[in-house]
Amino acid sequence: MSAESTPDPGIPGSTGTPGNTGPTGEPTADGPRRRGKGRRRKQRGRRKGLLIMAWTAAGIVVLGGTGAGYLYFKLNGNIKSVDIDQALGTDRPTKVDNGSENILVLGSDTRSGSNKKLGGGTDDGxxxxxxxxxxxxxxxxxKASVxxxxxxxxxxxxxxxDTAGTVHDAASGVMFNSAYSTGGAACAVKTVESLSGIRMDHYLEVDFSGFEKLIDELGGVDVTTTKAIDDPDSHxxxxxxxxxxxxxxxxxxxxxxxxxxxxxxxxxIQLQQAFIKALVDQVKHVGLFTSPTKLYALADTATKAVTTDSDLGxxxxxxxxxxxxxxxxxxxxxxVTMPVQYDPADPNRVVxxxxxxxxxxxxxxxxxxxxKAATQGNASGEAAGVVTAS
Structure with a gap:
């Protein structure tokens, strides 16, 4: 079994994947900036009208209103979409009609434009x-399971x-995220459906540059760390x-x-899951409706950051x-995390x-x-509880 790979930013000297993030794999800006002391006062805002749900490394933002005129069309034009259904055709799992929905959410780095400085590497697109x-x-x-x-x-x-009509051959013993780097959104969806046997009803992708800007527009996110974190690679x-x-x-x-x-x-992954919960909780208390300018700026940033399937475009x-x-x-x-164990042949990989x-x-x-039995006894990463919502 062999894995397609490139250097992994997370493990110096290790072998990584085509989906990895370059020589450093992390933001190259100077060290993090801590904003003041204590917790930022949370303003209580109305939920009706705007909902922001952010999942991984990524987030989903919705403008709650039909919009009108120039502003609506500008926001509408920000959203990028891909026709997953046309690319994949009919050779897919059957859609289950029980009122539930399944959405594949990806966090991505295009390695071009403003994402280049976040992921390192060359501006190769x-x-x-x-x-x-x-x-x-x-x-x-x-309720939902993630x-x-x-x-x-x-x-x-x-x-x-892929969505351009190019056929990509099957491959054995390769990294999961090679699907996206090989054939984009369509191949990522195809791989997830093959892995799970579940049809994905929708696809949402958020790029890292947009994620960073979105958090800044929200005024930051409050978290508590139970241990110190010092990672030179991610600064x-x-x-x-x-x-x-x-x-x-x-x-x-x-x-x-x-x-x-x-x-x-x-x-x-455990850190990502904890951060997402903190973000979902905090959004309910952000005072977005005191400033139409802030509301529009947030919606503009969010719609520029997201790529969806054509049904949500x-x-x-x-x-x-x-x-x-x-x-x-x-x-x-x-x-939860998909049940895996470390690969006996390579501890940097899981099966x-x-x-x-x-x-x-x-x-x-x-x-x-x-x-619960399905989530116990698996490889875990040992980072649970390090980050919690404040």
Whole structure:
């Protein structure tokens, strides 16, 4: 079994993947900036009208209103979309009509423009994914399960056709995130559907540059670290305690893997999941409606950062979709990692724990809760509890 690979930013001297983030793999700006002391006062804002749901390294932002005239068309024009259904055709898992929805969310780095300084490497326009999550929204849209897929997972990648019509051959024993770098969104969706046997109803992608700007527009995110984090690769240095993270620090946190846990991608996933919960909680208390200018700036940043499947490719469609998620709080988000074990041949890689993974996929197909037995005894990363919501 061999893995397609390039240098991994998270493990110096290790072999990484085509989806990795370059020689450093992390933001190259100077060290993080801590904003003042203590917690920022949270303003209580109305939920009706705007909902922001942000998942990994990424976030989903919705403007709650139909919009009108120039502003609406400008926001509408910001959104990039890809026709997943046309690219994949009919050779896909059957859509389950039980009121639930499955969304593949990716965090990506295009290595061009403003993303270049965040990911290192050359301005070659190539695309890499660092974060992958399956969001399963249960019937009634009051709760959700989030399954993170480690990018370092060795899989058999299926043959797929990208949105330009190019066919990419199947490959065995390759990194999970090679699917995105090989054939973009369509091949990423095809690979996830092959892996899980579950049809993805929607696709959402957020680039790292947009993620950083979005956090800054929100005024930062409050988190508490139970241990100090010092990772030179991600330029993240935080003492144990409460912090308001700006965009640069937040991006460093969701991409860091050293100085916390066992230094693996699995530990990074645990940090991402904790940050997402903190972000979802905080958005409910941000005073967005006191300033129309701030509201528009946030919507403009968010719509520029997101790429969707064609069904969600307009402001109204995206708004309608995510409006159905507003009842889901962090307390009703079950966040797990796809069951894996370290590869005996390479401790920097993981392989799927097939029996336990099947329990996860079966539960989601049937719109049931993921059994606890499926999430116990797996490789974990040892970073749980290091970051919590403030």
């Amino acid at each position: 190539s695309a890499r994914s660092d974060t992958a999550m399956i969001i399963h929204v249960y019937e009634g849209h009051k 399954v993170s897929i480690p990018r370092d997972t060795l899989i058999d990648r299926p043959s797929c056709t 993240l240095k935080l003492k144990a305690g409460t912090h308001t993270l700006d965009g640069e620090q937040a991006l460093g946190l969701v991409r860091t893997r050293h100085g916390v846990g066992d230094g693996s991608d699995l530990g990074r 307009t402001v109204n469609s995206l708004m309608s979709f995510t409006n159905g998620l507003k009842g889901i709080s962090s307390k009703h988000m079950n966040m 799927v724990s097939q029996a336990k993974a099947k329990q996860v996929w079966t539960a989601l197909k049937n719109d049931r809760a993921i059994p």
